[in-house]
Amino acid sequence: MTDYDPDDRWQDEWMGAVSRLGETLKDKHQSNPWPHIPLLPEAMKYLMTELWDRGFSQTEIRSAFDAAMLDMPSYAIDERRS
Secondary structure, three states: OOOOOOOHHHHHHHHHHHHHHHHHHHHHHOOOOOOOOOOHHHHHHHHHHHHOOOOOOOHHHHHHHHHHHHHHHHHHHOOOOO
């Protein structure tokens, strides 16, 4: 039996956190009691402030969001996943 690579554990932990965030936002999007206030823009703003509060720079945050948007076409072929 081989040991579990701590680098894999490190990646699994943050990927799990991101996955759980996605699940929560999808659930809350579907049950939004304020349809005139779209959830996703508010959540993205809050995520940005949380990252900034935890020491990520404005440049790091902006670059990460920009890179994610540039990479989206390679992942998302359709407008919405069914």
